[in-house]
Amino acid sequence: xxxxxxxxxxxxxxxxxxxxxxxxxxxxxxxxxxxxxxxxxxxxxxxxxxxxxxxxxxxxxxxxxxxxxxxxxxxxxxxxxxxxxxxxxxxxxxxxxxxxxxxxxxxxxxxxxxxxxxxxxxxxxxxxxxxxxxxxxxxxxxxxxxxxxxxxxxxxxxxxxxxxxxxxxxxxxxxxxxxxxxxxxxxxxxxxxxxxxxxxxxxxxxxxxxxxxxxxxxxxxxxxxxxxxxxxxxxxxxxxxxxxxxxxxxxxxxxxxx
Amino acid sequence: xxxxxxxxxxxxxxxxxxxxxxxxxxxxxxxxxxxxxxxxxxxxxxxxxxxxxxxxxxxxxxxxxxxxxxxxxxxxxxxxxxxxxxxxxxxxxxxxxxxxxxxxxxxxxxxxxxxxxxxxxxxxxxxxxxxxxxxxxxxxxxxxxxxxxxxxxxxxxxxxxxxxxxxxxxxxxxxxxxxxxxxxxxxxxxxxxxxxxxxxxxxxxxxxxxxxxxxxxxxxxxxxxxxxxxxxxxxxxxxxxxxxxxxxxxxxxxxxxxxxxxxxxxxxxxxxx
Numbered sequence: 001x002x003x004x005x006x007x008x009x010x011x012x013x014x015x016x017x018x019x020x021x022x023x024x025x026x027x028x029x030x031x032x033x034x035x036x037x038x039x040x041x042x043x044x045x046x047x048x049x050x051x052x053x054x055x056x057x058x059x060x061x062x063x064x065x066x067x068x069x070x071x072x073x074x075x076x077x078x079x080x081x082x083x084x085x086x087x088x089x090x091x092x093x094x095x096x097x098x099x100x101x102x103x104x105x106x107x108x109x110x111x112x113x114x115x116x117x118x119x120x121x122x123x124x125x126x127x128x129x130x131x132x133x134x135x136x137x138x139x140x141x142x143x144x145x146x147x148x149x150x151x152x153x154x155x156x157x158x159x160x161x162x163x164x165x166x167x168x169x170x171x172x173x174x175x176x177x178x179x180x181x182x183x184x185x186x187x188x189x190x191x192x193x194x195x196x197x198x199x200x201x202x203x204x205x206x207x208x209x210x211x212x213x214x215x216x217x218x219x220x221x222x223x224x225x226x227x228x229x230x231x232x233x234x235x236x237x238x239x240x241x242x243x244x245x246x247x248x249x250x251x252x253x254x255x256x257x258x
Numbered sequence: 259x260x261x262x263x264x265x266x267x268x269x270x271x272x273x274x275x276x277x278x279x280x281x282x283x284x285x286x287x288x289x290x291x292x293x294x295x296x297x298x299x300x301x302x303x304x305x306x307x308x309x310x311x312x313x314x315x316x317x318x319x320x321x322x323x324x325x326x327x328x329x330x331x332x333x334x335x336x337x338x339x340x341x342x343x344x345x346x347x348x349x350x351x352x353x354x355x356x357x358x359x360x361x362x363x364x365x366x367x368x369x370x371x372x373x374x375x376x377x378x379x380x381x382x383x384x385x386x387x388x389x390x391x392x393x394x395x396x397x398x399x400x401x402x403x404x405x406x407x408x409x410x411x412x413x414x415x416x417x418x419x420x421x422x423x424x425x426x427x428x429x430x431x432x433x434x435x436x437x438x439x440x441x442x443x444x445x446x447x448x449x450x451x452x453x454x455x456x457x458x459x460x461x462x463x464x465x466x467x468x469x470x471x472x473x474x475x476x477x478x479x480x481x482x483x484x485x486x487x488x489x490x491x492x493x494x495x496x497x498x499x500x501x502x503x504x505x506x507x508x509x510x511x512x513x514x515x516x517x518x519x520x521x522x523x524x525x526x527x528x529x530x531x
Contacts, residue, residue: 009365009366009368009369010368010369011369012366013366013367013369013370014370014373032388032389085280086283089279089280089281089284089287090283090286092284092287093284093285094284094288094291096506096509097502097503097505097506098502100502100504100505100506100508101498101501101505102463102464102467102468102501102505103464104464104471104472104479105467105471105479105482105498105501107471108471108482108483108487108494108498109486109494109498111486112307112308112309112486112491112494113308113309185378186464188378188380189378189380189464189468192380192383193380193468193472196383204380207381208383210384211384211387211388219384219385222381223381223382223385226377226378227373227374227377227378227381230376230377230381231372231376233376234375234376
């Protein structure tokens, strides 16, 4: 019964909104706001097998590669920088500056170096844009580590590798996760933007081509698909975070209960 | 972290000296980077058509400061950013307090908010291009959409954090709804609102620049795009530096504002200790 109530609450508003959209747009003659029935009708034929393999999956693959490169680089450099106070002081203002540069302006700069047609430039754009929040949050997380714990680990002669894994990375992981979450939304933005330059294929490129050729219902399917992908990525992220930070939630609960 | 951090040992003067040393190192770090950017193209390690020497960038930047077009673009960017952020703040706070303090609204909207929030605002680019072309309204829609969710979600967290005992006490004393919001809900939510503001301020700048760069809304982003496609490499870099400085300024401003409005709050006082 309780589950049913929760489910009813979760589904009520979305259903109402979709129904309202469906009927409000039903007789729509406006070019920009086609009837929802028409959008749903063209969804299947628009995103056929060719588009999935030629546009959507390559886009997602570029996002995945760029994001993972940023994650590895960001955590690695973040730990190195965060553990040594002089290094941290030396790097921090510079890093803050690079973080503050809005990532989309990277596109023209990277275009200068690599041109803007291949996959490399797009992956580099995503990686360079995503790395700053991860890097700075890792630095912050490593800085906040309990020094007594670090010293204790050293006294017990834990190897450097064990210390890194069990004390440093684990202690900083809530902060790293916060940075990774920011980076993910930047990554999705850059995935789309990087495809808008030059004649390209990809999810973002397709949507803009639909818009330029005035295939408005198809454009709407693209917007909806992008929305669904954004939602699924955030769900996936939350699952990974839930699993990786299980110990942290337990600790917080214990702290609050005490 | 929940693990109590051990206060830094040492006297106040030692700590101040440490901070001074850190600042010196930071300036040194910036200088080294500028030096590298100067040296790499001069030594021919990097082609100066891709990366001009730092001195050339700064000369170009100084030249830009004397041009009216630069200041117009800067003004356009800042105006679009501030307006979008203000609209998003107002809408996010009002709706957040409303939804957050009415239980049934909160339960009903939770799933919809969770679905709409992660939708990348750049997905709306084709739509706003159709509707508004390259007018500033296009940028405004994108900025407001992106910034609004950041604030709304933080306000909702903040309102949910209100101590039930305090709220019930206020209610027993027959505080009006408005008085409860003003004296109980708002102060509790304020730290969250400021976090939302800080996040939203930088997201808003990202989207403003994106709209200018991609759609061609007037502003610094558009100037960067034009400079790059016309091969004005020094100008491209000079404008990127300007945008970076704006980004830093936005961050510093948001943090200063946060510290100022939350002077009374435990987290800030602890930091200042």
